[in-house]
Amino acid sequence: MSTSAVDYLLSRRSVKFVQAPAPSEQQLEQILQAAMSAPDHGRLRPWRFSLIQGDAIMKLADLSIEATRRAGKPLTDEKEASIRKWLSKVPLLIAIACRIDHSNTRIPEHERMLAVGAGVMNMLNAIHMQGYGAFWSTGLGTYVDEVNEALGFDGLDYRFMGYLAVGTPIEPATAAPERPDFKEFVTEWK
Template sequence: MMTTSATPVQLLMSRRSTKLVRGPGPSDQELAQILQAGMSAPDHGALRPWRYVVIRDEAVGRLADMAIAAVKRTGDPRMTPEKEKNNRTWLAQVPLVLGVAQKSFFDGKIPEHEQMLAVGASVMNVLNAVHMLGYAAFWSTGLGTNVPDVQEALGFDPLEYRFLGFVAIGTPAVDLPTMQRPDFHEFVTEWTGGKPHM
């Protein structure tokens, strides 16, 4: 558990993404907390459209083999030998990966974009919980995220699910400098009933 004198809001604002993680990853108990945090996302219609698949330890290497092979079968020229090596080197250090998918509900009651927003909110809760427990994470939409063979291999039928990538989780491998965030005033206006000033 992270020990800090920061307030919860200060801790939240210190979160940042990094691919540079290594073992150890979260314990089973910590992983349960992380995933349970994902269940607290706002969710119009209580559809619970988020789905996660846990990939850890030796299975991460098998994920690399499967995803790289699937991307190569598509003929994607971006999967160069250097890119393959970089992916394998990165994943060799990662102790835990979560695959993320959206289960699509087509009854017309809740628009699909709201379902996707709920999944994004769930993943954000996961990322915040990871950070608050002293770990680091990186949400990647590479590694064959948009390749149907990868999605199907992880158990997500493309007719029912939209695959949204992988969250790599572990202990930070380096000291992470503080991110310089933009001032919120640049992105916020206040409406008081008249014509807005942008």
């Protein structure tokens, strides 16, 4: 029986532990293009992505760990080791930012961030449909100015929104995770 697009949406889950191969160049283009279909009030196109691959991944690990410590944020040696172990296998990180176009004062900032989030959701679904795994993380110095600046997303013009770690799931997929019943979250207003 073929899997419908909605079945894919219902079966998506995050996969933190991934390894090579990453999506091919053509698949990655499809993933990034999927973000362009996000709803976007005012056509501001606020989404910005930076691809981090190969040696650049451990370079980012060094940078984010050192900058996190310099910023005085807590980071134990155990946590550092687990971050390095995780990233040593990850073949692709996609850094995510929302560009704040200060010339537009009509669209509130939260709507711009929602547009970026919707684009990232499209990417997560595209990755899942292609048979790869991905995990959205706001670790790796997401809230450290030095890291944001090093990635080209300074806090004046951007809101840095973390990373997608993308690749082939290391563990074979298990049964779909337990999800809440939508009825708990839906009412009817009359």
